[in-house]
Amino acid sequence: MGEDLFWAIRGGGGGSFGIVLAWKVKLVPVPANVTACTVSKTLEQNAAKLVHQWQSIARKFPKEIHSSIAIARVNSSEDGKMTIQASYGSVFLGSIDELIPLMEEKFPELGLVKEDCLEMSWAESILYSTVSIIGLPLETLLNRTQKSALSQTFFKAKSDFVKQPISESGFEGLWPKFYEDEAKSAVMVLVAYGGKMDEIPETEYPYPHRAGNLYSILYVVNWEEEENKNSEKFMNWMRRVYSYMTPYVSKSPREAYVNYRDLDIGTNKFNHDKGSYTEAKVWGLKYFKNNFDKLVYVKTKVDPQNFFKHEQSIPSLF
Numbered sequence: 001m002g003e004d005l006f007w008a009i010r011g012g013g014g015g016s017f018g019i020v021l022a023w024k025v026k027l028v029p030v031p032a033n034v035t036a037c038t039v040s041k042t043l044e045q046n047a048a049k050l051v052h053q054w055q056s057i058a059r060k061f062p063k064e065i066h067s068s069i070a071i072a073r074v075n076s077s078e079d080g081k082m083t084i085q086a087s088y089g090s091v092f093l094g095s096i097d098e099l100i101p102l103m104e105e106k107f108p109e110l111g112l113v114k115e116d117c118l119e120m121s122w123a124e125s126i127l128y129s130t131v132s133i134i135g136l137p138l139e140t141l142l143n144r145t146q147k148s149a150l151s152q153t154f155f156k157a158k159s160d161f162v163k164q165p166i167s168e169s170g171f172e173g174l175w176p177k178f179y180e181d182e183a184k185s186a187v188m189v190l191v192a193y194g195g196k197m198d199e200i201p202e203t204e205y206p207y208p209h210r211a212g213n214l215y216s217i218l219y220v221v222n223w224e225e226e227e228n229k230n231s232e233k234f235m236n237w238m239r240r241v242y243s244y245m246t247p248y249v250s251k252s253p254r255e256a257y258v259n260y261r262d263l264d265i266g267t268n269k270f271n272h273d274k275g276s277y278t279e280a281k282v283w284g285l286k287y288f289k290n291n292f293d294k295l296v297y298v299k300t301k302v303d304p305q306n307f308f309k310h311e312q313s314i315p316s317l318f
């Protein structure tokens, strides 16, 4: 299909270049068993300090550790009052006995112990970290409409990339937003970068968010069917949080993750027949940085008439 098109379809956003009928995938070896762990801490149990520390150290964890934090509001088990809970999740390509001393060395403040961890196959670890239920059959992964802890009936998501640790006061200003009504099932997931991501040059694939990131953020707010007539209320909560985060995240462009597609960024109702390349470039640079121009070049070559299009597909210059 030509090197340029093959480059574009590996990360250049679905629905822009054609329909992929089959992939041949080169697998990466993993051990027969991996270790998945979760440690949950509330603000009263020092969660804020740990999140603050994690920001600078997680990107330096060995490549075999995938580390993330899910932040949400909960009712405290002690006094029933609302508080914030941070759940530290990791998947490690190795055994529990190897991981515990590693974490004691790299992040002793977390206090990870054997009881927080389970060994399982890598495929089971994907199920564990997606639906957070142990013992489900692996076939669950084939169900494309599976509800997860992140996605209930309706949701709005946004993303950010963080390059400098956020101050403790920055986080303190965020917690009250999670106590608002709209945030009853909101979650914010921080995913550590570093490791292998640092080794891949920004132009190797369309996906450009590589070295220089401490972590990415996914913000999700969910609501139920009966609340959908008030969906703007939840959307606006998300927009307020996004606005609050502006000083703490990447700038020029404020980078975004294309898989957490966000029609708020750039022109919401981009019209391919009337819209310009300059308008598309607003979200194009956020998702793809300087790879956007090459994506437009490939698109113009392979689909000049813009047959494959949606609100944020790559535009053709034709």
Ligand SMILES: Cc1cc2nc3c(=O)[nH]c(=O)nc-3n(C[C@H](O)[C@H](O)[C@H](O)COP(=O)(O)OP(=O)(O)OC[C@H]3O[C@@H](n4cnc5c(N)ncnc54)[C@H](O)[C@@H]3O)c2cc1C
Pocket (backbone or CB within 6 Å): 013, 014, 015, 016, 018, 019, 020, 021, 148, 150, 151, 259, 260, 310
């Ligand atoms: C709750 C939730 C959690 C998520 N968590 C993560 C996460 O942790 N990490 C992550 O990376 N992403 C995550 N995502 C995003 C998800 O991975 C993306 O939405 C991804 O695009 C889903 O692919 P799909 O094929 O199922 O979706 P679709 O909606 O079917 O496809 C996405 C796009 O690709 C196009 N497309 C589909 N099939 C083809 C094809 N054969 N050829 C060409 N184009 C095609 C579609 O037209 C569309 O534009 C999450 C999404 C949700 C809702």
